Amino acid sequence: MSGTRPSAPGAGRAPLVLVLPGAIAAVLLVLPLITLVATTPWRDLPDQLGSTVVHQALWLSLETSLLTVALCAVLGTPLAWLLARVEFPGRSLLRAAVAVPLVLPPVVAGVALLSALGRSGVLGRPLLDGFGLTLPYTTPAVVIAHTFVAMPFFVLSVEGALRTAGERFDVVAATLGATRWTTFRRVTLPLALPGLVAGGVLAWARSLGEFGATITFAGNYPGTTQTMPSLIYTELQADRGAAQSLSMILLAVSILVLAALRQRWLRPL
C-alpha cells in the first residue's frame, strides 16, 4: 500500500520540536482515560448501579443538569439576544460580566452565591424573613449553582450564533411586516438553532461535571444535593474502586450524549 498515496512534495518532514511536545500532549490527554477504563473493577459495577445512593446521585445529576439546560435556554436565549441585537448603555460591560463565571474558580462561585442567596445573604435574608424560603443546601440550590456556572457557555454560544446569522434577515422580516417578537420566533431563533444546541450541550456538560460551586452552595446530602461528582468525591475518601466505577458511569453517559448529538447537530463543532 505504501507509495500509492499521493503526497505533496516539498513540505518535508514534520520537525521534531513540534512532534515531540505534540505527542506528549496527546499522551497526557488520552492516557488517564485509558487507565481509568483499564483499572475499573468491572465486576463491582452491577452492584454499584444497584445501590440506592448511586441511583439517587445519578438521577439527581440527570435531573439537575437537564433543568439547568432548560433554565439556560429560557433565560439565556433572551439575554444573548439582548447582547447581540439591542444597543443599551453598559452593554459591553454586561457582556464582560457574563463571561466572568467562565474563569471564576467554582468554589468562589459557590461563596458568591452564598453571599447573595445564603440565609444571611443580601437576597437570602429577605427571602427567609418574608417568605420563609431558604435556598442553600436544597435541590433548587444545586440547579442555581449549575446554572450560574453553565449559563455563560450557553449565552456566549448563542450570542455568537446570532451575530454570525446577522441582522440581514431580521431586516427582511421587518419589511415583510413582522414585529420584533414575530421576527425573533420565526426568523432569528430558527437561524440560531445550531448555536442553541451547541450552547445547550456545553452547558449540560458543564452542569454534569459541576462540583465546587455545588458542594459550597448546596452541600453534599444524599438524595437532595449529592450529585454524581459529589458522590465520587465522597467515595474517593473511603473506597477508590467504587469512585472509579462511578467515574466510568459518568464518562459513559457523557460520551453517549455527545455521540448522539454529534450525529445530528454538532458537525460544525
Place this chain on the structure above:
Amino acid sequence: MTSRALEAPGLDARLHVPDRLDASLTAAAGDVVAVIGPNGAGKSTLLGALAGIVPAIGSVEVGGRSWTDPVVPVRDRGVGLVFQDQSLFPHLCARENVAFGLRTRGVPRAEARARADQWLDRLGVGELASRRPDQLSGGQAQRVAIARALAPEPALLLLDEPFAGLDVGVATSLRLELARHLAAFDGVAVLVTHDALDALTLADRVVVLEDGEVVQDGTPADVAARPRTAHVARLVGLNVVTQGGQLRAFSPVAVTVSPGRPHGSARNCWHAEVAGVAPHGEALRVLARADDGPELIADVTPASAIELGLAPGQPVWMSVKETSVDTYTMRP
C-alpha cells in the same frame, strides 16, 4: 384593477442622508421608476431610506399617506423589497417565504399558503413551492423573491438590482416577465439598476443619481438620447462632450477615425490617444482619450482598423459631422 386616476398620489419623497444622499423622487401610482448611476452614487441608500431601513432626514409620502410625519416603522410601511442576493429565509421553503408577509398581516395560515402558491404559479415557479432556497437556482430564487415582495400587495415596490448575478439568458427572460408584473402593479415601483437595458425596457421614468444627487430625470427615450452625465452616456453607448456650457451627444457610429487632421470644424475634431480596441457587434469599438479631456468611443470596421493599425497608445484624430451631433443644455 383599481383605476390609476383614483390613486393619483403615488410617491413623493425628499430624502437626505448625510454625506450619501440628497434627492427628491416623485412618481404617480402605477409608475415604474428606474434609478441608475455609478457605484456609490447612493442608489441603494435611496431604496433603504424609502423602506425605512436606512436612517434618513426628510419626508416620504406614499399613496397620500405620510411615512415620516409621524414616523411609520418599517413593518407598517407596506413596502415590497427585492434584494440583489434575494435574501430568502434559508430555513423556510419557497411557499413559506412567500406566505411570510401575508402571515404577519394576519392572513390565516391555510389561506396564506394558498395565496403564496398562486403567486409562485404566476412567477412560473409553482412546482418548486416546497423547495428550500439552497435547492433553487439563482433565477428561480429571484422569482420566489419577487413573489414574496408582491404577495402582500405593497404600496411601494423596491427592486435592488434584481438581475445582477444572474446568467444572461436567465436575466433576459426574467426581465420580460417582470415587465408584465410591473405593468399589472398598481403601486409605485422603484428599480435600481446599473444596466441601461433594464431602465429602457422596464421603466416609464429614469432617474439618474450621481454623488447622491438627482442629475437627470426623464423618460427612458429622453435619457438615452440626451444623457447628461458621462456615466449614462457610456451606459447607453453615446459620446457626450461639454462645449460652451452645452452638452453635445453623438453616436460612436458617426465618429470617423483618421491618422491625419481631417478638414472641417475644429470643435468637432479631437486629437486623441487610443486606449483600447474591442469587438462590438460587427464592428470594433475604439476607446480613445482626447488631449483636452473627454473619453470618446468610435465604431470602425475591422478593415479600417487594420488599415489604421489601431493599437493602444497610438495617436489618432477623431471627428464627427455637425449634422450627427445633438446639442442640448445642461439643465432642463
